[in-house]
Amino acid sequence: MTRSVHFSARDVALITIFSALVTVLVALTAPAVTVATAGIVPIPVWASFIWPMGGVFIRALVGRPFTNAFSGVVEGIVGSFILPIGIFGLVALPAQGLIFDAVFGSRRAKPTRLLPAVVAGALAGAFFVFIIVYVFFQIRNPFPLAASLLGGVAGAVSGALGCLLARHIARLGIMPDSPIGREAV
């Protein structure tokens, strides 16, 4: 294998499938949740409740640098066809992935630890909601800040859930040779 190929076949397969799965989950649930809650939970806030869970989980499974940026690009390309934000996802989702990569870049900040997962989720969620409300919906009053705060809380909860989900999957022994599987052993 040459040095230019950074991700193994299994990494690419995992990133592909979980990026597609998270994007499909957001596309299927976000409009329904927004309508069912009569707009109290706007689409970006619900999306920021799903994305960080996927981000933390994918990072836990693959465990390589820039995993989330790669996953964000794939989510952005797929999302440009099926998400309400369209081609804007090509900017928002890779940028969100870079936030995860920055937080998990430190050796001690593992996605299976609750605190880094919560921090990464909160930052990613707040950023996603802010960029959607401020740039996509072009709202220029204190609302974007309030919405980002809500997105941050949703992202923090989602990050924690992603971390717990990764631990649960590791305990089940589904992937013993992945970073989380090795950690569980």
Place this chain on the structure above:
Amino acid sequence: MQAGYLPRSSFIHRLNPLTKIVWLCVAGAVSFLVPRPSLLVVMLVIVAALAALARIGRPWLVFMRAALLPALAISVINILMSPYHGERMLFASYSGENRLLFHQAWGPLQLTVTAFGLQKGLLLGLRWLGLVAPAGVFIYATRPEDFAAALSRLRIPHSVAFAAGAALRLIPVLIEDIVTVIAAQRARGLQWDRRLISRARVLPVVIVPLIGCSIRRATDMAAAMETRAYGATAHRTSCYAPQFRVADACAVGVSLAVLLAGIVSRMGT
């Protein structure tokens, strides 16, 4: 709802995938540039005509029917919650005066509908339909392999192009997996009723098997990739090289002309 490529013999299907990517980007840009809801309606009619030309009219309409609900939600939320009464918005121009159409206050919560807010809500809903509608035509008229090949031609790293093409191809499979897992759990007595809260409560029972299923699928996919020597060489070759024909040049020309018209219409407001 059909969520993948539909093989048909049509002019749109035969176009080079790069041409279709250019068209998709132009349509996305124009839906942002166009300042009035009426122009977005014209754009949607043109996309509908293209869907009919590609012989995917019926599945495209089903796709758009699913897109209507969120469009409606986006419109209603923005009509009712327009800050600055809808006045401040880039890439939008409003006609008439900003009259107050409705106002209701319940303590600190205020709902205000203004003429500009109404236009803004309509514009945002239609803008979303304008983004989604060409994507529907693209998905139904482009094979994911062609899409990945086109991305590779744009010098996007092969791993990303491959992952994006494979992810698009996997969407229908993943939706099927979700439906299968829910059906299997319901057969085991899962209460999957229409209430959102009860669904949220039983979500882990659906998510964990779904993840297990996805990991198994990823493992199989990785094995298939490795048997085909994925990543063995840095410079990949392809058996299939999409041809760029005269029809493609014409389609790209028309797309760029539409983009120019969008920019001109934007500058005119």
